[in-house]
Amino acid sequence: MAQFGSLERKKGGGVSELVGWLGRLFLAIAIPLLAFAVIYYGFIWLRDSNAPKWLTAAVAIVWGVGGVAVLYWVFNGLVERLPDEWTERLQPFVFVGPAMAILIWYLALPSVRTFYLSLFGRDGPPDVGFFQTFTSDAFVGFQNYIAVFSERLLTEALRNNLMWIVFGSTLSVALGLVVATLADRSRFERTAKSLIFLPMAISFVGAGVIWNFMYDIRPVGQPQIGLLNAILTSVGASPVAWDKWVAIQPWNNLFLIVIVIWLQAGYAMVLFSAALKGIPEEILEASRVDGATEIQIFTRIMIPYIMGTIITVWTTVVIFTLKIFDVVWVMTGGQFGTHVIATQFYRQSFTARNSGYGSAIAIVLLVTVIPVMIYNLRQFRQQEAF
Amino acid sequence: MKRSWFSILAVLLVLSMVLAACGATEAPPEATTAPEAEPTQAEPSGPVAEVGFAVMPGGFLERALAGEFSGTEVTVDGPFTNPDDIRFNESMAAFEEATGINVNYIGDKTFESRITISVDAGDPPDIADFPQPGAAATFARRGHIIDPTTWIPQDWLDQQYNQSWLDMAMVSGEGGEIITGGVWHRFNGKSLVWYPKDDWDAAGYEIPVTWDELMALTQQIADDGDTAWCIGIGSDAATGWPATDWTEETMLRTTSLENYDAWVAGTLPFDSPEVKNAIEAWSEIWFNDAYVYGGRDAIVSTFFGDAPTPLFEDPPQCWLHKQGNFITGFFPETAEAGVDYDFFYLPPIDDQYGKPFLVAGDMMSMFNDRPEVRALMEYFTTPQSASGWLQNGGALAAHLTATPDLYGVDLERGIAELVTEATSFRFDGSDLMPAEVGSGAFWTGMVDYVSGTADLDTVLAEIDAAWPR
Amino acid sequence: MKKRKWTGPLFINGVLALLVIIWSIPTIGLFVSSFRTRFDIQTSGWWNILPHREWQTVSTVNPQELGLDPDGVMEVEGVTGTFEELREGVQSPEGDTRVTWLGNKRLGRIEVQERVWTVTWDFSLDNYKQVLLGASVEITNPDGSVEAAPGQDMSQAFLNSVAVSIPSTLIPILIAAFAAYGFAWMAFPGRRLLFILVVGLLVVPLQIALVPILRDYNSLGLNGTFLAVWLAHTGFGLALATYLLFNYVSTLPRETLESAFIDGASHFTVFTRLVLPLSVPALASFAIFQFLWVWNDYLVALTFLGVDPTYKVLTQRLADLTGTFGNQWHLLTAGAFVTMILPLVVFFALQRYFVRGLLAGSVKG
Structure with missing residues (x-):
């Protein structure tokens, strides 16, 4: 695209220039009005019409996605029309700005609000002016945080989250990497990857049903309908309750972690697979010609090459497991010593309706991510821009 | 050719789209402000005998039967789904037909968390069906629940409910005063x-x-x-x-x-x-x-x-x-x-x-004060408002006026008898x-x-x- | 050919097959169960569809007719045992038959059983019918007549899910791709700070945002519109999208971009003509994830689209089907497969973008 600052250079025409300007002015007003009318009535028609639902949906989709694309195109066009130095100054914000605006609206501001709520009692701040709330009875300062770290169930949740990170994220990433590497050199790549990926497509509720068929326990002497207990009883052992097995607490958490590994390995696999495809074939061929074993190729070439991806996948999987909620909620509801931070947060905020305490737990969850942030910041420093 | 006006056009285009998006979503129907609890001595109109359920004299249901609120809509949120949503709609049919008010049940099983979110966000349903009155207490304490006794006279409630039920609806209001958190609808026998x-x-x-x-x-x-x-x-x-x-x-x-x-x-x-x-x-x-x-x-x-x-x-x-x-x-x-x-x-x-x-039962609590909502609350004080369950089984009516002939299923009728034989009952x-x-x-x-x-x-x-x- | 050691195809395919089998067993269990009735699901394991040996009753004896005393040692059908032993089942000395007491001492009966090979091959499509066409409910009218209220079929919910999912997948990818490029290749003040904010926001549980966002939507009049859900999914998925795409975009070869800039290309041109095409594998992988998450989402749709029956998405319809007390949970077996179809189609459609050489081929030499 050439320079957009060309407007100035064209200055100095006569009547034709004026007509041109008027024409543009007219078009600038008329066409948007027309467009507005078309889109507005289109939207009304969409909403009110008894047109086939699929048509409504299709038009809405085009309207939504197209709208966003046009937005970028227009803003960029505007910025590029500015003098060069302004373009340079503003363009990054055209690229990054919308994302940041949305993130701040949807995540950052609610986080700040949550912190504010965490300083108050169970019914939240009273309905007085912002500054007056701090002098009201409902203001409890950091008491909720003290409670978070002193209540048995919360310390248990923190312990469990640690288990989730240590076992859950490590194994998810490792298995994903193994499958991606193996599949990469197998003739059955697509089939294998599809089958490993399959659990990701299952909703958490569906996954809950699936794993109940694995973990179900029936009284001794009855036919077991859980596969694992059927195996146990067929070799003469007595059935156990797996994820609800209180006797082995806290290790019964591992059986919940297995579920998430089963669900999540596909995630890691897809990303690793894409990264492995990015390794130029020549490099691999060259080292094979040099006589490197497959293991050496894996450890000395592939791993370093996709290190960035490994860190990314690791970071996201650690964060997923920090936030882990659905699986625990569906399988045990946090009973049997399986509460994690997110289930406690949910329970306090939405079941017990203790807004202050629930918010404090959420903030604790946010704070736990700081080490991950620091680590990523160090990685980011190496990235150079133009 | 660099068409500079083109980008301006595009900006306006996008702006108009955004406007269309916001503008086209119709603002929620203007809440008709509820008239002050006038002890309506309005013309006692309405074909009371024909509607098949008791009508509180001088109340909003009476005015609704006269067609005054026809065309309005009341939203009810609750935790029940299939098949109870059908039972509910069935129970509402008589009311809807007689008043022209549309009752829209929108609930599902996430009611417990959803009601917290929607009330906190300032967008509560008109009426919520609470199977756990303990949960309603939270909202009463925060001043979100409207006390139905502000317009329903005590003697009407006494006529429709056993005193125990009325006691069980008592919750603390915003200032700590005791208010009635709602009216009872249906219940389950536990013993x-x-x-x-x-x-x-x-x-x-x-x-x-x-x-x-x-x-x-x-x-x-x-x-x-x-x-x-x-x-x-x-x-x-x-x-x-x-x-x-x-x-x-x-x-x-x-x-x-x-x-x-x-x-x-x-x-x-x-x-x-x-x-x-x-x-x-x-x-x-x-x-x-x-x-x-x-x-x-x-x-x-x-x-x-x-x-x-x-x-x-x-x-x-x-x-x-x-x-x-x-x-x-x-x-x-x-x-x-x-x-x-x-x-x-x-x-x-x-x-x-x-x-x-x-027993365990469902209490109907009111969050928005509009005449048609009041009319529906009054309807809930009659056993016919649970007729869908009484006819088909699944629950019993909490009302004193629920006679055995209202029950279409022997099982529920038997339980209802057990309850009347009981020397006391508790929630x-x-x-x-x-x-x-x-x-x-x-x-x-x-x-x-x-x-x-x-x-x-x-x-x-x-x-x-x-x-x- | 090159020499192959133990890392040869046999080993690779063997390990892969093992993993795939382990991974598939739970799903197979669900799949089989989805064709079984609720009673079957509750009383026998799904693997009974495989041939297995089972004790089958060949004759029944009434212990009272034989005048047996259940409190003592009994001799019946060639075996002897106490009541407790017979309840467990006593095998004949030859081991080919078993005598079992069923029930208690009052009502019991004695069954003589033989071990036979059998297979439980009793399938029904009922679960799928109910999921797809909706469960019908019988209504008794006041006059005593019974009619069946037909359930609502899935088509509406399916369309709603599609209408929610596609923009909720594409919009965040588009926005995130711009942001990822900005973070990776554009210099601006606050770049590091903003990026670290993105990482930090990854962990924010979306539940804390529900109340404030719903309040904003109320004042904007957005509540209950598709736009509201699209934006919400965009907001909640954007941090991860930006982070993942940044990782990919930042590893693109610097020289390639440099040569484009030397040719006089603007950032916008480089982004749309060079970076986007090169990032297809990353875009495709994120598209799959985001689509799956949105498709299986329950909470966001519930909060912002509302629970109005005409706007319910698939996950909501499915949850409703299981009934107020969850007594129809067996429908989830079929439901899980019905809802899985489209995500898998998306996966297979996008899988073809994960191919080697995309990068090498498109970099201009």
Whole structure:
């Protein structure tokens, strides 16, 4: 695209220039009005019409996605029309700005609000002016945080989250990497990857049903309908309750972690697979010609090459497991010593309706991510821009 | 060619799209401000006799019948889904037809968290159906719930409800004053023991009418080689709740109503001898491996809905199952009431406390004050507002005016009779307690106790500690 | 050919096959169960569809007719045992038959059983019918007549899910791709700070945002519109999208971009003509994830689209089907497969973008 600052250079025409300007002015007003009318009535028609639902949906989709694309195109066009130095100054914000605006609206501001709520009692701040709330009875300062770290169930949740990170994220990433590497050199790549990926497509509720068929326990002497207990009883052992097995607490958490590994390995696999495809074939061929074993190729070439991806996948999987909620909620509801931070947060905020305490737990969850942030910041420093 | 005006056009285009997006979404219909609670002595119009339900004189329902609010809509949110949503819509048909007001039920099972979110966000439903009045108490305390007695006269309520029901609707308002949190709609009987009738008769067992007879029967069944009871308290996140029901049953049977009320209100602590005694009463059955199908260990891991299944095996693997009448929804589809299964009243333990009956029900609470919402609230004070359930089974009407002929199903009619025979009845205590306890510490405590991870004293102390004070 | 050691195809395919089998067993269990009735699901394991040996009753004896005393040691059908032993089942000395007492001492019967090979091959499409066509409910009218209220079929919910999912997948990818490029290749003040904010926001549980966002939507009049859900999914998925795409975009070869800039290309041109095409594998992988999450989402749709029956998405319809007390949970078996179809189609459609050489081929030499 050439320079957009060309407007100035064209200055100095006569009547034709004026007509041109008027024409543009007219078009600038008329066409948007027309467009507005078309889109507005289109939207009304969409909403009110008894047109086939699929048509409504299709038009809405085009309207939504197209709208966003046009937005970028227009803003960029505007910025590029500015003098060069302004373009340079503003363009990054055209690229990054919308994302940041949305993130701040949807995540950052609610986080700040949550912190504010965490300083108050169970019914939240009273309905007085912002500054007056701090002098009201409902203001409890950091008491909720003290409670978070002193209540048995919360310390248990923190312990469990640690288990989730240590076992859950490590194994998810490792298995994903193994499958991606193996599949990469197998003739059955697509089939294998599809089958490993399959659990990701299952909703958490569906996954809950699936794993109940694995973990179900029936009284001794009855036919077991859980596969694992059927195996146990067929070799003469007595059935156990797996994820609800209180006797082995806290290790019964591992059986919940297995579920998430089963669900999540596909995630890691897809990303690793894409990264492995990015390794130029020549490099691999060259080292094979040099006589490197497959293991050496894996450890000395592939791993370093996709290190960035490994860190990314690791970071996201650690964060997923920090936030882990659905699986625990569906399988045990946090009973049997399986509460994690997110289930406690949910329970306090939405079941017990203790807004202050629930918010404090959420903030604790946010704070736990700081080490991950620091680590990523160090990685980011190496990235150079133009 | 660089068309500079083109980008301007595009900006306007996008702007217009955004505007269209915002503008096209119609603002919510302007809330008709409710007229001040004028003790309407308006023309007592409306064909009262024809509508098939009682109409409060001088109320909003009367005006609605005159067509005054025709074309308006009232939104009701609640926790029930298939098939109860159909039952509800069925129950509303008479009201909608007579008033022209459209009742829109929008609920589903996430009601508990959704109502918190929507009220906090300032977008509550007009009326919410609370199966746990303890939850309504939170919103009353924060000043979101509108007291229906601001316009419904006390004598009308007295005419429609038993005093016990009215007492159970009392919650603390914003300033700590006691208000009526809503009107009762329908309820479930809890003090019921289900048994496999055909096999029962063949085996020659007798229905016990005292606790001693119940225990003797339990022992008898054990002697005959079976376990008497099927018990399961598994329920995902709510695991443990059937144990709280048992505790309430034995509380009502071993101590006074005053103590029960004090316990529910939080003034009688969990670690008091009364509560401990009540829990130990059912522990005698629960912790005896000869009495419980699968033994004590199976109780925690058995899903409450699967628990009664062995009753229906041939021959039955267990003979007794205590649960509210909703449990019939989990019975095999082929099982027939009165033939394959039947129920009896869980017998009293101590005669001096009479024959108490435990219930759980749904309270309709009002969040938005509009005339048509008031009209619907008035409709809820009549048993016909639950006709869908009365006709088809699934629940009973909480109203004093619910006569046996309103029931279309023998099972529910039988339970309704049991309730009228009861000397007293009380609401499920855990549903009235603050959610921290009633849907939290009480459940988990019972799970810990039953699974043997903690002893009773530890558990009770922990529940007491969880009570918000 | 090159020499192959133990890392040869046999080993690779063997390990892969093992993993795939382990991974598939739970799903197979669900799949089989989805064709079984609720009673079957509750009383026998799904693997009974495989041939297995089972005790089958050949004759029944009434112990009372034989005058047996259940409290003592009994001799019946060639075996002896107490009541307790017979309840467990006593095998004949030859081991080919088993005598079992069923029921208690009052009602019991004695069954003589033989061990036979059997297979439980009793399938029904009922679960799928109910999921797809909706469960019908019987209504008794006041006059006593019974009619069946037909359930609502899935088509509406399916369309709603599609209408929610596609923009909720594409919009965040588009926005995130711009942001990822900005973070990776554009210099601006606050770049590091903003990026670290993105990482930090990854962990924010979306539940804390529900109340404030719903309040904003109320004042904007957005509540209950598709736009509201699209934006919400965009907001909640954007942090991860930006982070993942940044990782990919930042590893693109610097030289390639440099040569484009030397040719006088603007950032916008480089982004749309060079970076986007090169990032297809990353875009495709994120598209799959985001689509799956949105498709299986329950909470966001519930909060912002509302629970109005005409706007319910698939996950909501499915949850409703299981009934107020969850007594129809067995429908989830079929439901899980019905809802899985489209995500898998998307996966297979996008899988073809994960091919080697995309990068090498498109870099201009």
